[in-house]
Amino acid sequence: MAKTAIPMVNLRAQYLSIKDEIDEAISRVLDSSIFINGPEVQKFEAALAEYLGVKHVIGVANGTDALQIAFMALGYEEGDEVITPSFTYAATAEILGLLKLTPVFVDVDPNTYNLDPRKIEKSISARTKAIIPVHLYGSPAPMEDIISISNKYGLHIIEDNAQGIGAEYHFENGSIKKTGAIGDLGTFSFFPSKNLGCYGDGGAVCTNDDKLAQKVRMIAKHGQSKKYIHDMLGCNSRLDAIQAAILNVKLNHLERWNYTRLNAAKFYNELLADLEQVECPIIDENHKQVFHQYTIKAENRDELQAYLQSEGIPSVVYYKIPLHKQKAFINIPNRKGELSDTEALCDKVLSLPIDSEIAEDQQIEIVNHIKNFYKQ
Ligand SMILES: *Cc1c(COP(=O)(O)O)cnc(C)c1O
Numbered sequence: 331m332a333k334t335a336i337p338m339v340n341l342r343a344q345y346l347s348i349k350d351e352i353d354e355a356i357s358r359v360l361d362s363s364i365f366i367n368g369p370e371v372q373k374f375e376a377a378l379a380e381y382l383g384v385k386h387v388i389g390v391a392n393g394t395d396a397l398q399i400a401f402m403a404l405g406y407e408e409g410d411e412v413i414t415p416s417f418t419y420a421a422t423a424e425i426l427g428l429l430k431l432t433p434v435f436v437d438v439d440p441n442t443y444n445l446d447p448r449k450i451e452k453s454i455s456a457r458t459k460a461i462i463p464v465h466l467y468g469s470p471a472p473m474e475d476i477i478s479i480s481n482k483y484g485l486h487i488i489e490d491n492a493q494g495i496g497a498e499y500h501f502e503n504g505s506i507k508k509t510g511a512i513g514d515l516g517t518f519s520f521f522p523s524k525n526l527g528c529y530g531d532g533g534a535v536c537t538n539d540d541k542l543a544q545k546v547r548m549i550a551k552h553g554q555s556k557k558y559i560h561d562m563l564g565c566n567s568r569l570d571a572i573q574a575a576i577l578n579v580k581l582n583h584l585e586r587w588n589y590t591r592l593n594a595a596k597f598y599n600e601l602l603a604d605l606e607q608v609e610c611p612i613i614d615e616n617h618k619q620v621f622h623q624y625t626i627k628a629e630n631r632d633e634l635q636a637y638l639q640s641e642g643i644p645s646v647v648y649y650k651i652p653l654h655k656q657k658a659f660i661n662i663p664n665r666k667g668e669l670s671d672t673e674a675l676c677d678k679v680l681s682l683p684i685d686s687e688i689a690e691d692q693q694i695e696i697v698n699h700i701k702n703f704y705k706q
Pocket residue numbers: 392393394395418419421422464490492493518519520521531532533
């Protein structure tokens with residue numbers, strides 16, 4: 331019997347494992363024919379708020395909208411500066427350009443892939459208003475340092491938690507907070523392949539601030555304070571009821587799925603431990619990581635990737651071109667710190683298959699191919 335190919339993310343296997351619950355939830359929405367807002371959306375917003383330990387969750391259409399609406403709610407002026415990594419998905423800084431804010435790109439720590447707190451302060455100016463920590467690959471950014479810098483300079487923190495839902499930051503004073511629920515605002519994506527993915531597009535903004543929550547809700551609904559009363563310019567960004575119903579089912583499985591991902595990451599690290607051409611991601615026992623991606627640094631990365639592909643093993647480079655080198659960002663006003671670690675990472679990183687369904691024998695097969703490549 332031919333072996334089934336290993337996918338990067340096995341959405342179908344995950345669906346089949348919860349098929350009855352999902353099918354029932356979708357037919358419930360079809361039966362109610364309440365497709366926009368309504369009880370499923372309210373239930374999900376409340377459930378996610380409770381899970382995160384935060385006062386307000388507002389469902390929106392996707393993770394990019396979540397970021398854009400969060401920044402619209404903060405009401406910055408044209409030319410205000412926002413500190414962001416360059417080593418992230420384009421959406422993080424794209425919305426800054428669209429809102430005529432200035433992204434200030436700061437380098438990441440090559441060991442953690444997250445903003446390097448030692449390099450943030452040098453990039454702060456009189457116009458700096460906020461920092462966007464991105465909990466990249468599902469590992470918490472160094473929030474303790476980021477909070478102390480933001481307190482010192484009076485900056486907002488907007489967490490891009492598209493990749494980090496369920497991760498936890500353990501503070502030195504013993505308190506534990508879920509990523510996304512630490513800063514002034516947190517943003518989430520429910521794109522299908524994210525750790526909590528729906529079956530289409532979805533996103534959310536969370537905050538503990540009542541005023542910001544109200545503003546986010548208004549902006550996502552055409553700036554309406556009451557029906558047909560528009561107090562400000564907004565947009566149309568809704569989490570639809572079918573997606574919310576799916577997320578209500580899947581949120582109950584998230585802890586277990588994230589645990590599977592963490593265990594898979596640990597197993598990869600064991601399997602790859604004696605391979606000197608590969609540097610494994612750090613498993614940080616002080617915090618809780620959720621391994622949205624399992625990302626190695628590999629010698630001869632492009633050749634390795636081509637070899638794996640020829641052997642039927644998928645892998646992805648997140649990210650090949652840093653944002654400060656993308657054409658889109660060269661044409662908007664931006665500021666760049668020294669980004670040598672970011673640039674070096676772009677030539678080395680390779681993400682291997684990881685999800686809630688991956689099996690040990692698949693990981694062994696993947697690593698055997700990696701070992702064969704370096705033996706050649
Ligand atoms: C996926 C992602 C987004 C955007 O989410 P969408 O739902 O695709 O709009 C933003 N930031 C990061 C870091 C992401 O990984």
